[in-house]
């Protein structure tokens with residue numbers, strides 16, 4: 001039984017030599033040391049079958065520590081792997097030259113609270129799991145170019161030490177089971193992970209704490225999982241920003257589709273950022289975009305940019321948008337929930353744009369257009385006004401849509417105010433009547449004149465004489 005244990009340890013240790021060891025490592029235990037105890041007072045023992053491995057147990061004072069390392073011949077023989085269990089001294093000195101030639105240093109299931117100083121040498125595997133660590137000097141691990149595995153799980157850490165430059169190496173890091181880790185201290189790790197060089201072990205038990213107020217991403221919980229942290233990070237990286245502005249991207253909701261991992265939807269607030277155009281790119285799954293109080297005039301990106309394709313709520317109040325005709329036939333116009341364009345420069349409302357939109361969808365849609373000053377003409381007075389009155393459920397601010405040239409509100413618009421061609425027509429009628437009367441008078445006076453000439457001279461003046469004879473002419477001639 002014991003032999004088997006050592007053999008496994010040996011197998012693992014030989015794997016360690018090549019830098020990796022599976023997670024199922026069976027580590028040397030204190031059995032052997034305990035067994036030797038009656039005959040030896042040394043806290044450390046070299047494994048009989050594995051001469052490069054030393055195990056130390058129950059170190060509760062510096063005296064036992066130094067004596068153990070000395071009688072265990074840790075430095076004398078080429079020791080590569082050192083395991084210490086039940087190390088209960090408050091601090092652990094990383095700067096000691098004793099660790100310089102080690103490949104494995106494992107100080108687990110003890111009670112030490114602090115790691116001080118800086119390691120150097122060829123350590124590639126450090127395990128401080130299951131202690132009471134509350135602090136590790138920031139640079140403790142910074143000078144370990146061969147580090148492949150760092151396990152500081154199940155401690156009481158609030159922040160993480162710097163890791164050595166990862167470059168091309170794969171480093172496995174276990175920080176699970178630290179219940180007071182602060183998220184802001186973990187964010188830099190995520191960018192390392194995206195380069196595929198950092199493997200986070202036990203992701204499911206890896207959490208960090210986010211102060212409710214400053215961390216606006218997940219409001220319902222203080223505990224943020226690694227998974228959530230990564231999503232947040234990728235959203236933050238893609239959150240629109242420019243030299244002079246930074247939009248606010250935040251969590252909007254979660255879509256749970258059975259059989260799929262939950263997808264998070266994002267809301268982006270770029271209001272009041274002095275933008276003159278829509279942001280270049282939005283984070284994945286942006287469904288709410290608020291670009292109010294800017295100087296935006298074009299809706300082009302909303303129509304054909306793929307990162308805008310999930311937008312349901314588009315709020316662009318107080319901008320310079322002059323037309324929404326381009327939205328015709330767009331994906332957005334069929335899928336939106338809110339289209340808010342209050343206080344823009346819309347000159348007209350192309351009602352055909354919405355004809356199948358309001359009819360064909362069962363779910364509520366809202367369009368806000370208050371404060372726009374339309375170019376009110378007769379068709380506005382007729383069709384747009386009617387359209388507004390019949391779609392008040394969709395256009396709740398229908399009563400605040402205005403006409404330019406001081407014509408007041410569209411819903412108050414009177415046809416007689418703007419339908420000029422009707423007034424024209426009635427005036428024209430009077431001209432025709434007046435013209436007709438004038439013509440009649442002329443005709444009557446011409447006939448009277450002809451009659452007068454005929455009476456005195458006996459013949460008809462031109463052109464009456466050239467006209468074919470009419471029955472009434474016989475009256476005159478007879």
Ligand SMILES: *[C@@H]1O[C@H](CO)[C@@H](O)[C@H](O)[C@H]1NC(C)=O
Pocket residue numbers: 003004007048049
């Ligand atoms: C190491 O252990 C194996 C099996 O347990 C045994 O056969 C071998 O003799 C041991 N070698 C030494 C040097 O103790």
Ligand SMILES: *[C@@H]1O[C@H](CO)[C@@H](O)[C@H](O)[C@H]1NC(C)=O
Pocket residue numbers: 058059060086088
């Ligand atoms: C840890 O060591 C102390 C003495 O140093 C001992 O009293 C205690 O029982 C040990 N704990 C374990 C779990 O071995």
Ligand SMILES: *[C@@H]1O[C@H](CO)[C@@H](O)[C@H](O)[C@H]1NC(C)=O
Pocket residue numbers: 023025027106108109127128129130149151174
């Ligand atoms: C670190 O030590 C703990 C306790 O001995 C062990 O459970 C864990 O597997 C070790 N970590 C690694 C990565 O081997």
Ligand SMILES: *[C@@H]1O[C@H](CO)[C@@H](O)[C@H](O)[C@H]1NC(C)=O
Pocket residue numbers: 132156158180
């Ligand atoms: C862990 O740290 C927190 C805050 O830093 C502290 O409140 C708590 O008592 C510590 N727990 C242990 C077991 O040391």
Ligand SMILES: *[C@@H]1O[C@H](CO)[C@@H](O)[C@H](O)[C@H]1NC(C)=O
Pocket residue numbers: 168169170196197
């Ligand atoms: C790191 O790990 C990844 C995946 O596990 C692997 O594709 C890559 O080749 C590794 N890189 C190095 C330098 O070992």
Ligand SMILES: *[C@@H]1O[C@H](CO)[C@@H](O)[C@H](O)[C@H]1NC(C)=O
Pocket residue numbers: 202203204
């Ligand atoms: C982590 O949790 C997910 C879902 O809860 C599960 O599918 C996965 O197997 C877990 N991973 C590990 C390493 O436990």
Ligand SMILES: *[C@@H]1O[C@H](CO)[C@@H](O)[C@H](O)[C@H]1NC(C)=O
Pocket residue numbers: 218219220221251253
């Ligand atoms: C954030 O808080 C609001 C109201 O308190 C709640 O409706 C919403 O679901 C919370 N968000 C998350 C991600 O839990």
Ligand SMILES: *[C@@H]1O[C@H](CO)[C@@H](O)[C@H](O)[C@H]1NC(C)=O
Pocket residue numbers: 216248269
């Ligand atoms: C971004 O959102 C946070 C949290 O909602 C808020 O405190 C902060 O003022 C916002 N920043 C800007 C520039 O709007």
Ligand SMILES: *[C@@H]1O[C@H](CO)[C@@H](O)[C@H](O)[C@H]1NC(C)=O
Pocket residue numbers: 272273274275293294295
């Ligand atoms: C829009 O631009 C004008 C000048 O071009 C500027 O005066 C105004 O403040 C800008 N408005 C916003 C909301 O940025």
Ligand SMILES: *[C@@H]1O[C@H](CO)[C@@H](O)[C@H](O)[C@H]1NC(C)=O
Pocket residue numbers: 271272290291292293315
């Ligand atoms: C959009 O932003 C403006 C300005 O910050 C704010 O007043 C308004 O409430 C926001 N609208 C929505 C729907 O979030």
Ligand SMILES: *[C@@H]1O[C@H](CO)[C@@H](O)[C@H](O)[C@H]1NC(C)=O
Pocket residue numbers: 300304305306
């Ligand atoms: C979107 O339309 C604009 C103007 O028509 C064009 O310049 C741009 O290339 C289009 N973008 C995409 C992704 O099609």
